[in-house]
Amino acid sequence: MPPLLEVDGVTSGYGKVEVLHDLSIAVPEGAVVALLGPNGAGKTTTLRVISGTLPVWAGGVTFDGRRISGRSPYEIARDGLLLIPEGRGIFPGLNVKENLEIGVRAGDNGSGRGERMEQVLDTFPRLRERLSQRAGTLSGGEQQMLSLSRAFLGNPRLLMMDEISMGLAPRIVEQLFESVADLRAKGMTIVMVEQYLTYALRLADIIYVLSKGRIEFVGEPCELRDSEALASSYLGAG
Ligand SMILES: Nc1ncnc2c1ncn2[C@@H]1O[C@H](COP(=O)(O)OP(=O)(O)OP(=O)(O)O)[C@@H](O)[C@H]1O
Ligand SMILES: [Mg+2]
Secondary structure (H helix, E strand, O other): OOOOEEEEEEEEEEOOEEEEEEEEEEEOOOOEEEEEOOOOOOHHHHHHHHHOOOOOOEEEEEEOOEEOOOOOHHHHHHOOEEEEOOOOOOOOOOEHHHHHHHHHHHOOOOOOHHHHHHHHHHHOHHHHHOOOOEHHHOOHHHHHHHHHHHHHHOOOOEEEEEOOOOOOOHHHHHHHHHHHHHHHHOOOEEEEEOOOHHHHHHHOOEEEEEEOOEEEEEEOHHHHHHOHHHHHHHHHHO
16 A cells, blocks of 8 residues: 655755755554654754645655645645644634634544544643633643644644654653554554654654654664664664
């Protein structure tokens, strides 16, 4: 079966500066793919290209067999490809309930909506207690719970997460990744950029290590653990 998402020989960058060089990534349906690599390697840039906020210069991106590169971020999101951007991406002026309802609206029209909302609020009781609080006044961890909840309610076909653990206390990170593990168990296809290697290695089926806009390694988590050179460069951080 062809992969659900395929980044094929993509070159892209900012202005005249090329950041991604002939990059190829395959994400099979139902898999969790982790993108690792040092600061500035091009991880966020890769997610921007996939979500359509940054154009490809060469190569292409296909989703479910259709070419999505060149289409607008809105069209790509409507097709079920959802990005939780670096630094959250909630609506700070709206309250928690309104933010969650945006997620529900983005999702399908199926009957599971109410049930999914309940599941989310059971997973994150802190959000249930704060439904009428303005999202911008939530703590960092609570905001991250909100963006993950909203993504879940939107019922995407593929969920991309850019360092959702950034700046959060270990206990909150643990909670967030428990809910990511739930999504994984439900069969959601996930692309995650993550600095906490423990979580990436625990959750991912396939690991890509990027360095300077190129793929340095691709394989299963156990192979990365066995590769001493890579491990010393990348496994020290988490
Ligand atoms: N908007 C931008 N304009 C110009 N250059 C940018 C822009 N965003 C990123 N870059 C550059 O592109 C390169 C890759 O950045 P990117 O944000 O993709 O890295 P990253 O792997 O996500 O790093 P980090 O782990 O620090 O988040 C870096 O050299 C960065 O300075
Ligand atoms: Mg980044």
